Amino acid sequence: MNSIEARSTYEALSAAHLAGQRSIENLLNCYCREIAVPEGQITVYPIRSDVQQDHVEMRGAPYIHVKIPRLDAMLLVSLEQYSMVGSYRFGENAYYRSPTNKRWKSLTWKALAKLIIDDLSIKFGTPFNIDLFRQVCESNTVSTVIIEQREKMRHNGYVTTNFIDSEQSMVFGHPYHPAPKSRQGFSRHDLREYSPELKVSFALDYFTVPPEFVREQSGLPTKTSELIEKNLNKELPDIGARKAIPVHPWQSKLLLKHPAVRSALKDGSIQYHTAVGEKYFPTSSIRTLYHPNNPYFYKFSLNVRITNCVRKNAHYELESALKINQLLLEHKPDLQHMFPHFTILQEPAFITLDMPHYCNTETQRVEINEGFATILRENVTAHTAPHVTPLVAGALFEKIPHGDAPVFQLLKEMPEARIRSETSLIETWMQSYSELLIKPVLHAYFSYGMIFEPHMQNVVVGIANGLPRQIFLRDFEGVKLVHGRFDVSRLGKIDPAVQKSLYYSDDLGWKRVAYCLFVNHLGEAIGRLGQGNEKLERKLWRIVGEVLHELAGEYGTESLGYLRLQELFSSADLPAKSNLIGRFLKRRDRESSYQDIPNPLRQIWSMPYAV
Secondary structure, X not given: OOHHHHHHHHHHHHHHHXXXXXXXXXXXXXXXXXXXXXXXXXXXXXXXXXXXXXXXOXXXXXXXXXXXXXXXXXXEEEEXXXXXXXXXXXXXXXXXXXXXXXXXXXXXXXXXXXXXXXXXXXXXXXXXXHHHHHHHHHHHHHHHHHHHHHHHOOOXXXXXXXXXXXXXXXXXXXXOOOOOOOEEOOOHHHHHHHOHHHOOOEEEEEEEEOHHHEEEEEOOOOOHHHHHXXXXXXXXXXXXXXXXXXXXXXXXXXXXXXXXXXXXXXXXXXXXXXXXXXXXXXXXXXXXXXXXXXXXXXXXXEEEEEXXXXXXXXHHHHHHHHHHHHHHHHHXXXXXXXXXXXXXXXXXXXXEEOOHHHOOOHHHHHHHHHHOOXXXXXXXXXXXXXXXXXXXXXXXXXXXXXXXXXHHHHHHHOOOOOOOOHXXXXXXXXXXXXXXXXXXXXXXXXXXXXXXXXXXXXXXXXXXXXXXXXXXXXXXXXOEEEOOOOOHHHHOOXXXXXXXXXXXXXXXXXXXXXXXXXXXXXXXXXXXXXXXXXXXXXXXXXXXXXXXXXXXXXXXXXXXXXXXXXXXXXXXXXXXXXXXXXXXXXXXXXHOOEEEEEOHHHHHOOOOOOO
């Protein structure tokens, strides 16, 4: 074996090892939060001699002991950190013992996945969920490919210096999902062609169709089809009165096999054009594509199961996006006045096809409607202030394979970096970030009954001189309205399916907001910035608390805002979404359950606050 072959083998082994470690960490994160902690099956110990005699290499670290009583099994994992929201940060050493393995045995990610799914099968009285097991395997495979290819691009490293870098730098994804990189439907070739983490770009495919086939709506003076044509730059041949429909190239291969499309292509009613025009960049959601000169992102349908869902734009999602956009336009002046550095990226238009004469069944008609569906979303650069760089929040706090999370690089860019301690810089950074993010999201919920999902992938941070200066919130798919607090007649005529998809109960809406904002987002951000330093974590959570106190002072004591914030400070728990249980039981996203985790806001405020 020559040196090049040896290096390639080492990189592949290293990638597989890193991916395996992250799979173990994700599975343990989910299992501990959703099952073991609520059932009281976790104990943390210093390393003991009886364990060391079993050839377990813990190197003096504390370890976490997890019982799986339904299987009479035990897990033993080295522990690096523990955060105020009950999050464990695991080390590399992991072992298990079961009735068939009396001595501690090294724990692989695949063995852990089987143990957990077996345990859930007994707990819920259902068969082994082979689909979930395959999703975990798929996620591990994707992570391995991504890490291996990223290691070969080491000159690019894991830096986050511009917008598209940040969109394409999330190597591992959601730390509390059992299969965060699952992409069921993508082949190995597809992974390399279309995965944002591999820093790819590609041209779009187009179908040109008669105007009567087009179904489009726009909240703008310009039709959706005209907005698309403006950005084609004359790359298509003369199409006359036809309309051009952009499609993700993976999706077009699927659509070309559809009987209705094949019939329409055969008789010339529609035409197919591959790899047209300039290359677009896939963003962190995979199916939403970006070009710096196009004023709109294209959010395509992609019939691939990415984490929880097959990512196609259902007909009710198209119309609900426009209804939400209509509502936001009503409140835009108020939001801009109160929060001038906060922007919600609009989704003002959609386009798709309807070809009933070529469809033999209603199912085929729906497949065409959903398969071609595309939502237009405002480009973040249109709202970015001078000298501000937009970066995806998830990329800033990613636990990367080499070095610190990218947010620490931003600290070094702050003007006071040379004369102040890192702890002091972190506190300043968190103060700016909390002010920009928390108030507008909660104001929209308290004042308008609008439920946003400000998780890390949905938030873009505008950075100048290392500090947060703007916040951009995106993706209307998860935006809902609180049932009973909003007059639906204001939205005009509305399809019953669209209306149903738009609403959450007040309780579910609050859980969604609280989870996304305080657990998924701020909890992870503070955990990453705190790096296991409990004193620093408490300071950062206190900064969050002070922002909330200030917000509470803007509401009357009988208002929903004041009462919800009072509840937030007094409650012992915060809601955390149960992704593992949700995937195991194959629940839809809106049917997600929530698990209580420790509320750090109550821990740092010993007395009820007063306004």
